[in-house]
Amino acid sequence: MEEKELIPRLFRTEYRKIVSVLCYLFGIEHIEIAEDIVSDTFLSATELWSLKGIPENPTGWLYTVAKNKTKNYFKRHALFAKKLSAEIKYSSNGVEEIDIDLSVKSINDSQLAMIFTVCNPCISAESQIALALNLLCGFGIQEIADAFLTNKEVVYKRLNRAKEKLKIEKIRIEQPSPAEIDDRLNIVLITLYLLFSEGYYSTSQDTILRKDLCAEAMRLTYLLAENEPTNKPAVNALLSLMCFHSSRFEARINEEGETVLYSDQDTTLWNKDLIDKGIYYLNQASKGNKLSKYHFEAGIAYWHTHKEDTTEKWENILQLYNQLLQIEYSPIAALNRTFALAKANGKGKAIIEAEKLQLTDNHFYYSLLGYLYTDVDNEKALKHFKTALSLANSGADKAVIIKNIEGIYDTGKSH
Amino acid sequence: MDEFMLIFRRDHESKENQPSPEDMQASIKEWLDWKGSLAAQNKLVSSGNRLRPDGKVIKSDKMVINGPYAEIKEAIGGFIVIRARDYDEAVEMAKDCPVLRAPWSGSVEVRMLVSESNS
Structure with missing residues (x-):
């Protein structure tokens, strides 16, 4: 593989690992030192590999260089090292004793601890996602900006504010105790769910980026499922x-x-x-x-995942929505529940239920009404689809509604 | 919006008024769909609970008797809490309750909860 392709790929997979291990070692207050050391490591790789060629074991090379750079940093900042070796329980016989463990287990432990640190309710959900992408997924600021459909400055500020907040609140980088794990895990799962949705439902046209977001959300959820203390039913359900x-x-x-x-x-x-x-x-x-x-x-x-329209399928989906809505209401779940009701109990009953919802600022609501009235009362169906069209923003949504309206006109002609 | 408790009562005693297991099975979906409908309107505050038909009653002299239903045949079978603008809306919502229909043929009592704003 060319060095031009290899470095970005390694950056994506290895940056976050080394950063996690160093952050775990240094603590939240020195997060920038960790990031600087790892960025510097990749800079050295870019410079040296283009001159001397790619080393035999590029990942091992990165780890060794990162370790050396960390030790050099300790030498140059003896006070920092001293403070650190006192904090972390290593025997403080000197800087050389501080062990930078880049084994798979240590990387996983560090990343798990970092997941809980990043997904802390003291920062907004948006910041949690941005920080997760940056520190846990190795996304650059430009990539995060693309994912959020915003610019680099906004992301840069958001990340810095979030890091500052974590420092001020003195959030420890550690996995929660068994007693806290359920509560803390809830917040982590919400963030991972949002991260996944960001990729899955994003309006961004960049398919590769969207897949990456989904893959990263899955990787982190998988990490939780593979770790005994966090291997909880909700984690498996989300995965x-x-x-x-x-x-x-x-x-x-x-x-x-x-x-x-x-x-x-x-x-x-x-x-x-x-x-x-x-x-x-x-x-x-x-x-x-x-x-x-x-x-x-x-x-x-x-x-x-069953494409066939069977009563069994829709009855099951309806009952799952009935239960989901009792745990957590959302307009989209209410609309989907009514669609499932139409499939399971017939359009007549679904129309009665749909009229009760009154989600009058939601274009999906009018699209649902349009669908339910189609072939029942096409005039009403048209009226609802036209309201939906006036409320829809995205071109993709509008295209779907227009297709439905044309469908009604076409059946009108054939009669 | 105020909160209202809907209390479901039916005859648990008379033999002729007890639903067959098939009737009960068929009624489950009605209940699930009704609660789902309330939840979809964001008007279900609490899914409440179903109550077993047996129970104990403690009188003021601390005498304990069996069964919650001393004078009337109908006993409480369950309850939920809903959100509604007023009694009229709460009553309209309660009218769709499956307990009013066969095989239960029971009743619903609608009671407004005391909250800080309406106490």
Whole structure:
């Protein structure tokens, strides 16, 4: 592999690992030192590899250089090293004793601790995601800006404010105690869920970036599932949900980067391996006595891996939505529940329920009403679709609504 | 918006008024869909609980008797808490409750909860 391709790839996979280990070692107050050392390591790689060629073991080379740079930093900043060796329980016989452990286990432990640090409620959900992308996923500031459809300055400020806040609050980089784990894990899962959704539902046309966001959210969730203290039912349920959703990634976006509706998807593009993994983690998730919203969402996503429209499928989806809404209301879940009701109990009953929702600022609400009235009362259907069109913002949403309106006109002609 | 408790009562005693297991099974979906409907309107505050038909009653002299239903045949079978503008809306919502229909043919009592704002 060319060094031009290799370095960005290593940056994505190794930057976050070394940063995590160093942050874990240094503590939150010295987070920039850790970042500087690792950035400097990659800078050396760029300079030296282009002159002398790529070393035999590039990852090992990065680790060794990062370790040496850390030790040099300690030598130049003896006070810092002294303070550190007193804090961390290593025998303080000198700087050389401070062990920079870049083993797989140490990397995983450091990353797990960092997940809990980054997903701290003292900073906003948006900042948690940005910080997670930066420190846990090795995303550069430009990539984060692209993901959020914003500019570098905004991301840069957001990251710095978040880091400052973590320092002021003296958030420790550690995994929570068993007693706290459920509460803390809740917040982590919300962030990972948002990170995944950012990739899955993003309006960004950059398909590769969107896939990366989903993959990173899955990797971090997987890390939690593989770690005994955090291997909780809700973690497995979230991972299952992510597997089911991403199994349709190839099918739901066409070559032009446009969204393909579920009903129009080519099922041969669904990823069978991911569906199987989803089922596996859903089974793992059932080994507990508490059901989280992720359990219900994973259940719904499971039934969507069956393309056939059966009463059994829609009845199951309806009941899962009934339960999900009792745990956590959201307009989108209410709308989807009503769609499932139409499929399971018929359009007549669903129209009565849909009229009760009154989500009058939501274009999906009018699209749902339009769908329900189609072939029942096409005049009403048209009226609702036209309201939906006036409320929709994105071109993709408008295109779908226009298609529905044309569909009604076409059936009108054929009669 | 105020909160209202809907209390479901039905006859648990008379033999002729007890639903068959098939009737009960068929009614489960009605209950689930009704609660789902309230939740979809963001009007379900608490899914409440179902109560077992048996129970104890402690009188003021601390005498304990069996069964919660001393004078009337109907006993409380369960409750939920909903959110509604006023009694009229709460009553309209309660009218869809499956307990009012066969095989239960029971009743719903609607009671406004005392909150800080309306105490």
